[in-house]
Amino acid sequence: MSYDYRGKVIAITGGAGGIAGAFVGRAAARGATLAIIDRRGPAAEAVATGLIGSGHRAYAADLTDETQVRALVADLERDFGRLDVLINNVGVSSQERFDERDVASIRTEIEVNLLSPLILTRLAIPLLRAARDPRVISTVSLGGIFPLGETPIYTASKFGLRGAMLAIGIDLADKGITCSSVLPSATDTPMLRQEAVEGGNSMQFQDPPQPPASVADAMMRLLDRPRLEIYPRYSESLLVRFATLFPNQLPRLMRLFRGKGRRGEQAYLRYLEAEGHVRRVGDGWELT
Template sequence: MTYDFRDKVIVVTGGAGGIGGAMCRRFAGGGARLVVVDIDEVRAERTASELPGTGHIYLSCDLLDRAAVERGLDSIAATHGRIDVLVNNVGMTSAERFDVRSVESIEREIDLNLLSPLVATRLAIPLLRASGDPRVITAVSLGGIFPLGETPIYTASKFGLRGAMLAIGLDLRGKGIKAGSVLPSATDTRMLQQEAVDGGNSMQFQDQPQQPADVVRAVVSLLDRPRLEAYVRPSQSRLVRFAMLAPNLLPRLFPLFRKRGERGMARYLEDLRRRGLAHQVGGQWELVEES
């Protein structure tokens, strides 16, 4: 089956970002009415205004502020009366190592990556039930299967989110709401670019980073054929699952892949330089500020 986007009300959190914006454009191009949710009001408004079609709105919302989330859902209820698809897409990571980062930064990353999608989904249930075919899609990560030593808090949040959404998907399916997750690997977005210049996890650069459009195709495939999980690159799913059959072997396996990952990161940084997105200052990589 091919999902019919026409007149569907689709809410995308992190909707002004690289992956979120690509989703919004794809869904709007199919005839959906988008609710672009982002903490950056200027970017959210610009994204909504540039979408094809009509009926799009934006919400400037800090997903860690429950009252703000509730106000946003009240606004959606007043405007549309329902949510057909909720896409939990917001997320963050940090290149700070666990043994030196602040406890406050740990709490914030867990709250944003793990708790905020669960809270948003729970609070959106009444509006989802008002739809004739409600869906929830959550962007998790291969980091929800494969431990990333340089970013353990990201790993913790994504392990937890993956498990929670599997359980929620099983629970809600019998109640008429289809829920599934997409598990992308490294994707060429501002977040990955920042991680690269900060010297983050090199293991994710085994291959050329995928594009936001690749993640969007995986999301559309979940809408076309609802299931609990979808992978952007099936080959990576098989590799990760194989490695996790014997987790105690990981310390021995990682050195085999690290050099390749470091070379891949170096190539990615040079690609960012060629694209005018990053440069070196005093031997240190920095992102070029967005206009």
């Protein structure tokens, strides 16, 4: 099967980010009309205006604000009348350790990563039902399978989103809406670069981060052949799923992998330095 993008309306959240940018350019080139949703309105507008074709639109919305989400859905209905594909791609991560961060930041991370895609999907159901073959794709993470000890709130949100999308996919399949998730490992996006600069989760850097295009390719494969989940790096998914069969051994496994991860993180930072994305400041790093 090969998905026909021509005339399809595709909405994507986190639309000004790296993964979204890799996907929307390809989808537009194949004839889709894109709704670029991002909290940063000017950045979303820049993405929309740079796409091949016409009819693309940008929407500024804070997806943790239900009033704004309802207004967004109303705007999408006014402008398009339906959604053929909704891609829940927005996500955030904090490198603050659990015993140090404030409660407000915990709530925000859960709201962005878990609640906002569920609420937007629920409110968009009428627009999806107006399409002939409606699809929902959510960007989860291998952190939705494997516990990332240094970022437990991110892990909690992604564990929750993975479980919710599996259940929603089962529930909505009989109602004509196909739901899928993509579970990438570390991806070279601004969020990961920030994590590396701040000394983030060492488990993310066991292997060199994949380019955003790899995740975009996985999304397109889901449209070509729908299924509940897909992994851009399938071999990594086998490793983490095997490891979680023995949860009581995870502390020991973490110690074994942490050294390799720290070395991988430093190699990634040197790569970013060579590309001009980061620079050394004293004993640390900062984004340029």
